[in-house]
Amino acid sequence: MYQKNYTVAIDGQAWDNSFLVIWGCTFSDDGSHVAAVAMTDMSQYSIVVDGVLWNKVYGACWEPIFKPGTYDVIAPVQTPNGWTLASNGNPIWGFFTQVWRQRFSVGGDKLAAVVATGVGNWTVAVDGKPWRNVFNQMVLTPVFSPDGRKVAVTVKHNNKYTVVVDNVPWSESFDLVWDPIFSPTSDKVAVRAEKNGKYFVVVDGRISKKGYEWLWDPKFSPDGSKILIRYIDNGKYYREVSYVADV
Structure with a gap:
């Protein structure tokens, strides 16, 4: 028989309630609240906040997040109508x-x-x-x-x-792409990408003139006009700051 042996401990202090499985713990912005996914029995899941379950159970759940600046918890949940996002247990999107x-x-x-x-x-x-x-x-x-x-x-x-x-794909495709990085001014997007065994900086779909043996994520300057490139070339490590237009 399966037992409800799992809970969350915060700084060594465990919640009073325990569950079959629990995962995906996340803190509120101010660190005063914690939410997680809990398996309540062999076929049901819910979200637990500070040890207290939502008043609804679901066929499945994914990891919750807190809405910035609030204690509202948002999580993907599976209902008989399909998957949706729920806020504090109530659906807020379609299915x-x-x-x-x-x-x-x-x-x-x-x-x-x-x-x-x-x-x-x-x-x-x-x-x-x-x-x-x-x-x-x-x-x-x-x-x-x-x-x-x-x-x-x-x-x-x-x-x-x-x-x-915003729904518009870049025209270039790659063997691998890392997460997009916006400039602080929000008008440019850069990524690290792999193509044909080389690594490139790509800004707004434009591939850098040079490919590298290895590359770390690029970083924009505060005004978005320059970009920091960290890379390996011929076995040596480099840090280079260039104007975005020159990459």
Whole structure:
């Protein structure tokens, strides 16, 4: 017989309640509250906050997050109608074949998540509205621009990776792409990408003139005009600052 032996401990202090399985712990912004996914029996899941379960159970759940600046908990949950996002136990979006990897904009006024509109049809939904373009293999975690107006994401389609910004895919494709990075001014997107055994910096879909043996994620200057590139070339390590237009 399975026993409810798992709980959460915070600084060594365990919750009073225990569960079959528990995972995906996350803190509120101020560190005063904790939420997690809990398996309540062999076929039901819920979200637990500070040791207290939501008053609803689901066929499955993914990891919760807190809305910035609040104690509201948002989590993907599986209902008889499909997957949706729930806030404190109440559905806030429509239903999809799958929902996960939800992320808020910095101010918490917008919410994006990876959704499947059908089997093998992956995309991003922002505030519950899915993008028109879908991708047949993978959509990674959405990234908001600092001003909260744009969303960028790495996708895999037909065995090639690219970046999509606000539903518009870059024309170039790659063997591998890391997470998108917005400039502080929110008007540029850069990534580290692999193509034909070399690593490149790609800014707004434009591939750097030079490929490297290895490359770390690029970093924009505060005004977005320059970019820091850290790379290995001929066995040596380099740090180089260039104007974005010259990369």
